[in-house]
Amino acid sequence: MRLGSCVILRNLLFFYEKTNPLNQQITMKKLLSAIAGVILATSAMADRFTLSDGSVINGTLKSITDGNAVIVTDFAGEITVAADKLLKLNTTDSVEVSTVNGDRVSGSLNVGGDEQAASGAISLPMADIKYLWTAGMEDPTLPPSRKWDGEVSLDITGKTGNVEKFNGGIGTVASLTGPVDKLKLYAKADYGRESHVTTTKKAVAGIDYEQKISDSSAIWYANAEAEHNTPSGLRIREEANVGGGYYVIDEAKTKLRLRAGFNAKSRKFTDGSHSDTTGLELGLHFERDIQEWGKLVTDLTYQPTFDSIHDYRVIHESSLDIPVIFQYPLSLRVGVTNEYNSVPAPGAKRMDTSYFAKMVFKWK
Numbered sequence: 001m002r003l004g005s006c007v008i009l010r011n012l013l014f015f016y017e018k019t020n021p022l023n024q025q026i027t028m029k030k031l032l033s034a035i036a037g038v039i040l041a042t043s044a045m046a047d048r049f050t051l052s053d054g055s056v057i058n059g060t061l062k063s064i065t066d067g068n069a070v071i072v073t074d075f076a077g078e079i080t081v082a083a084d085k086l087l088k089l090n091t092t093d094s095v096e097v098s099t100v101n102g103d104r105v106s107g108s109l110n111v112g113g114d115e116q117a118a119s120g121a122i123s124l125p126m127a128d129i130k131y132l133w134t135a136g137m138e139d140p141t142l143p144p145s146r147k148w149d150g151e152v153s154l155d156i157t158g159k160t161g162n163v164e165k166f167n168g169g170i171g172t173v174a175s176l177t178g179p180v181d182k183l184k185l186y187a188k189a190d191y192g193r194e195s196h197v198t199t200t201k202k203a204v205a206g207i208d209y210e211q212k213i214s215d216s217s218a219i220w221y222a223n224a225e226a227e228h229n230t231p232s233g234l235r236i237r238e239e240a241n242v243g244g245g246y247y248v249i250d251e252a253k254t255k256l257r258l259r260a261g262f263n264a265k266s267r268k269f270t271d272g273s274h275s276d277t278t279g280l281e282l283g284l285h286f287e288r289d290i291q292e293w294g295k296l297v298t299d300l301t302y303q304p305t306f307d308s309i310h311d312y313r314v315i316h317e318s319s320l321d322i323p324v325i326f327q328y329p330l331s332l333r334v335g336v337t338n339e340y341n342s343v344p345a346p347g348a349k350r351m352d353t354s355y356f357a358k359m360v361f362k363w364k
Helices: 002-019 028-044
Strands: 047-051 058-064 068-073 077-083 086-090 095-099 106-108 109-112 127-135 147-159 163-176 179-193 199-211 220-227 234-250 254-269 274-289 294-303 311-322 330-341 351-363
Touching: 047 068, 058 077, 095 109, 163 351, 234 274
Parallel strands: none
Antiparallel strands: 047 058, 047 086, 058 068, 058 127, 068 077, 086 109, 095 106, 095 127, 147 163, 147 351, 163 179, 179 199, 199 220, 220 234, 234 254, 254 274, 274 294, 294 311, 311 330, 330 351
């Protein structure tokens, strides 16, 4: 912005000099003085920070939380400075401040008696500032609020000629995440035909809720799911699970969660038979952000029954999200799903493996 202002000013002065013979005596010294004035005027519009080592930073104060000040600069983006290292600061824009005594003030701020502070700025010692935030930011003095996010996915494949084939799927996930709990709602449907014969007709819907125990890495959870899968011989499957778990890793870019609980399941098949079982559910969830371009997710669930050690179900899914266009919430998800039923529906195979590639739109 400053460089652009200098270029514009230089061009205007050059044009003025060429078209006005009375002003051909404009010297380079005057030009440099005018450019310096523009630079100083632009600099004055930024917040000014003086550190304990004597260095000065020009930028915009974004927030002060947990003893750290976040400053937005032109030369390095966002930088974090220990608040107790700031000897002087003044803000040009209005900010919200919560003091250690619980008082609330708003307006431009002057810390350390900076002589360049705006007229009428609020004077406070840095030690009295507990939180500072700017317009549009969430109030840090209030409990963190729950936030919705989610995604919609779509995949379509087909073939025509000697064989007529079509496969399509659509899915959606909505999550409400809070500081100590998470609610997830999801639904997906798949349909496929080959030579005018339906090969896939599957619909799944479910709900999952988990909550931390005493603000620790331990959690309790409960979920329920229903499935309809006619070509496999399954008319309806309904199940519910409840239990506990633990986050082995719970970081911004990497999560590893283990679960163990009780499972109750009811299955009704297209031939009229049915099966009601109770058992255990053991689950593993792993996700990791791969630098700035992708996300790897793996889920593994094992559900043995109490009735027989030979009656169990294993579900595995691994996927990788690859951004289609960076900085846009559209990605390509590729992966594999394996589902093994030790006691399948009549006429169905135990193992069902599918590979997928789908477009995913994420929203927040």
